[in-house]
Structures are given as C-alpha cells and as structure tokens.
Amino acid sequence: MIRHTLSFRFKDEVAEEARLAVLAELATFPDRYSAMRNWSLGQNISTRDSTFTHAMSVEFDTNEDLLAYLTADSHERFVRETWRPVIAQQAIVSYEYTERPADIVRRASELSQKPRDRAPYGMEYARIEVPDLPATIDFLQYHVGLQVEAHTDEYAYLRADLEHHSIELISAPQREIGVTTAIGFSVENDDVLAQLQKKVVAAGYQVMELQERQKSFCDSGFAVRDPNGLIVELFTEFQEYAEPPHIEIRPVDLVHPFIATTKFQESLHFYTKVLNFLPSDHIAGSTTFLRCEDRYHHSLALQNNKEHYVAHLCFAMKSLDHVMRMRARALYKGVPIASDIVNHSASTSIAFYMHDRRFGPRFELCDRHRVFTPEEHETHRARKMPADPRNIDVWRPAADDWGRF
Numbered sequence: 199m200i201r202h203t204l205s206f207r208f209k210d211e212v213a214e215e216a217r218l219a220v221l222a223e224l225a226t227f228p229d230r231y232s233a234m235r236n237w238s239l240g241q242n243i244s245t246r247d248s249t250f251t252h253a254m255s256v257e258f259d260t261n262e263d264l265l266a267y268l269t270a271d272s273h274e275r276f277v278r279e280t281w282r283p284v285i286a287q288q289a290i291v292s293y294e295y296t297e298r299p300a301d302i303v304r305r306a307s308e309l310s311q312k313p314r315d316r317a318p319y320g321m322e323y324a325r326i327e328v329p330d331l332p333a334t335i336d337f338l339q340y341h342v343g344l345q346v347e348a349h350t351d352e353y354a355y356l357r358a359d360l361e362h363h364s365i366e367l368i369s370a371p372q373r374e375i376g377v378t379t380a381i382g383f384s385v386e387n388d389d390v391l392a393q394l395q396k397k398v399v400a401a402g403y404q405v406m407e408l409q410e411r412q413k414s415f416c417d418s419g420f421a422v423r424d425p426n427g428l429i430v431e432l433f434t435e436f437q438e439y440a441e442p443p444h445i446e447i448r449p450v451d452l453v454h455p456f457i458a459t460t461k462f463q464e465s466l467h468f469y470t471k472v473l474n475f476l477p478s479d480h481i482a483g484s485t486t487f488l489r490c491e492d493r494y495h496h497s498l499a500l501q502n503n504k505e506h507y508v509a510h511l512c513f514a515m516k517s518l519d520h521v522m523r524m525r526a527r528a529l530y531k532g533v534p535i536a537s538d539i540v541n542h543s544a545s546t547s548i549a550f551y552m553h554d555r556r557f558g559p560r561f562e563l564c565d566r567h568r569v570f571t572p573e574e575h576e577t578h579r580a581r582k583m584p585a586d587p588r589n590i591d592v593w594r595p596a597a598d599d600w601g602r603f
C-alpha cells in the first residue's frame with residue numbers, strides 16, 4: 199500500500215468561507231479518484247506543533263495509482279487554480295508500507311462478523327430453443343465470436359472462453375422465434391449448493407433435476423423454476439477446457455441475462471432472498487441489477503415489464519476495439535442493431551445490441567464490465583437512480599432522450 203499525506207496551512211488573509219470551500223472540494227476527491235482508499239481530512243489538534251492547521255491522508259494500492267492521481271489534469275488544475283493561491287505552507291510525504299498481519303486479520307474478521315449467505319458464483323450459460331439451428335450457429339460464430347464444440351441435429355454447444363459452454367442451442371423447428379428457456383449459474387462448493395437448495399425448498403419452490411446432458415458437465419446440482427417459469431440451473435465444478443478457443447475476436451465471458459418480468463417483486467424476492475443475489479443498483483420503478491460472487495456489477499438484471507422474456511444476454515469482449523469490429527460485421531451483414539453504442543453508467547461498459555428474433559434474445563457485446571473489489575462487494579449500498587436515460591447511457595444529452603434504446 200502507498201500512504202500519501204499532506205499537511206498544510208492556509209494563508210492568514212484567506213477568509214473562512216474560502217477555506218471551507220477548499221476543504222469541501224478536497225472531500226469530493228475520493229469520489230472523483232476511484233483508486234483512493236481510506237481518505238481522511240482533519241484539523242490539526244496537536245498541542246506540540248501547530249505549524250500546519252490541517253492534514254489529509256489517503257492510500258493507494260500502488261505507486262502508479264498515486265501518480266495517476268497526482269498527474270491527472272483535474273488534479274493539476276486544482277493545484278494551480280484553487281490550492282496554491284490560498285496555501286501558505288505545506289508538507290507532503292508519500293510512503294510505501296505493508297499492512298500488519300494483525301490488521302489484515304482484524305479487517306477480515308470485521309467483514310465476516312455478519313456472515314452472509316453466499317450467492318451463486320456467476321453466470322455460465324443460457325439455453326435457447328431456436329427454429330433454425332444451423333442459421334443460429336452461423337450467427338453466433340460470426341457475429342458473437344463463439345466456437346462450436348458439439349453439434350448434432352438436435353442441439354449444439356458453443357463456448358466463449360474456458361468454460362464448457364456459454365450457449366446451448368436446442369433445435370425447435372416448431373418455434374417462430376428463439377426463446378431462452380434456461381440459465382445456468384456455477385456455485386462455489388457443495389456447502390453453498392446445499393444451502394441454496396435448502397432455501398429453495400423452504401421458500402416453497404420445487405427442486406428439479408438438472409437437464410440430463412448438463413449432469414455430465416458438472417459434479418452436482420439442481421434446477422428450479424423462477425417465478426416466471428424460467429429454469430435456473432445451479433451446479434458445482436462446471437467443466438472447463440485447458441485453453442480458450444483460438445479465435446482472436448471472441449467474448450471472454452458471458453456476463454448476465456437481462457430478464458423482463460411481469461412478476462417483478464416476486465422475482466426480486468426469489469433472486470435476492472432465496473438465491474442470495476446481491477442488489478447492485480436500482481433504476482427506480484424499472485430495473486434492478488443483481489450480482490453474484492464473481493463480483494461483476496451484475497450477473498442478472500430484472501426489469502418490470504408487461505411481458506416475460508429474456509431480453510438480452512451480455513457478452514464481454516476483450517476490448518472496445520473488438521466490440522467495434524463486431525459492430526462493423528453486423529452493419530456489413532445487415533444484422534438489426536437494436537441499440538447502438540451506449541455507455542452504461544452503472545456497469546461502466548460500452549456496448550451495442552444485435553437482435554434477430556430467430557436467434558433468441560438480443561446479444562449485447564460490451565468492452566468490459568465493472569467488477570467490485572472484495573471490500574465493495576461486502577459493503578456496497580445499492581443506489582436508487584431515477585429512470586432517466588442518462589442513468590442507462592451517459593452519452594445521452596438530456597432526460598427525455600429515450601429515442602434510440
């Protein structure tokens with residue numbers, strides 16, 4: 199850890215109001231510079247040395263984080279325009295230190311004082327019934343970047359990264375559009391799986407067996423229908439490959455399903471109180487983002503809607519460049535882009551959405567997805583954000599710009 203300390207004294211002629219304004223601006227720093235940890239600011243109460251009137255202390259994980267803060271344009275502007283004109287004297291000390299083992303233990307025990315029921319670890323796959331299996335496979339290969347691992351006339355498995363599969367397709371010629379029928383989540387171990395199963399039973403839901411083929415890709419597990427009838431499969435030790443597919447432009451992870459539901463409150467209760475998902479943020483009256491133990495900002499989203507359907511599946515690509523290359527492919531082939539480049543504020547991801555109803559839900563391809571730190575994961579308080587397009591896409595200029603979603 200790096201601790202950065204700043205002791206300072208205002209010039210005598212600086213008025214109280216101006217001093218308070220500078221102190222208030224310093225207090226906004228931890229929100230502006232996300233790498234800051236344990237920020238504090240206070241008045242000097244020492245009776246031995248009153249050279250300085252105030253001190254600020256802040257920590258960073260690495261020296262690079264500290265330097266990034268110090269050399270940020272916004273910080274340099276603050277120093278030039280706000281700080282230097284009012285400060286008579288200052289002393290800065292930055293030093294590296296190793297946290298004492300006893301402090302690490304104490305912090306860990308504080309975090310674990312209220313043991314929390316564990317959520318599933320993270321999303322692994324979606325099962326989609328599609329009217330045209332070969333066409334869907336072509337689409338997912340070319341436009342999403344998945345690799346086919348198994349393929350019969352009845353079904354196909356496609357994978358993004360190491361995990362056995364991210365998408366299972368089922369041939370359903372009787373259907374007119376692709377429909378997502380199940381979502382699969384891995385669970386950390388048998389204890390967590392047993393606890394989840396106990397809560398599912400206690401809440402009055404019926405425990406079902408895993409789909410027959412899925413049983414052979416994991417150690418143990420069970421399935422349950424959520425309040426919408428969507429099958430949720432939970433399992434341990436999902437099989438994985440030794441290396442990722444040899445495809446340059448491909449997703450690195452399937453991050454979340456976005457589920458539209460007519461039973462919003464009931465579904466929220468099911469995922470948070472029965473399956474222990476943690477709320478990350480709410481768009482008031484509309485959507486709740488829920489996270490799992492892999493700490494992605496959301497591994498599932500629920501939207502209050504007049505219909506139930508899995509609205510989209512989100513894949514994280516390796517970079518924004520790869521997102522743009524996939525967008526270029528979609529434009530080139532005339533694949534409908536349901537929502538073009540958006541900058542999601544809550545998950546800090548840039549994405550676009552393709553939608554051809556024959557192939558199932560919208561496919562969201564994003565450049566990254568916010569991952570909470572272990573500490574944030576335990577302490578984050580879900581924000582309530584107004585239903586304003588700028589809370590979904592920070593690149594919207596005004597509250598009424600709903601047009602292009």
Ligand SMILES: [Fe+2]
Nearest residue numbers: 456510512562
């Ligand atoms: Fe999404």
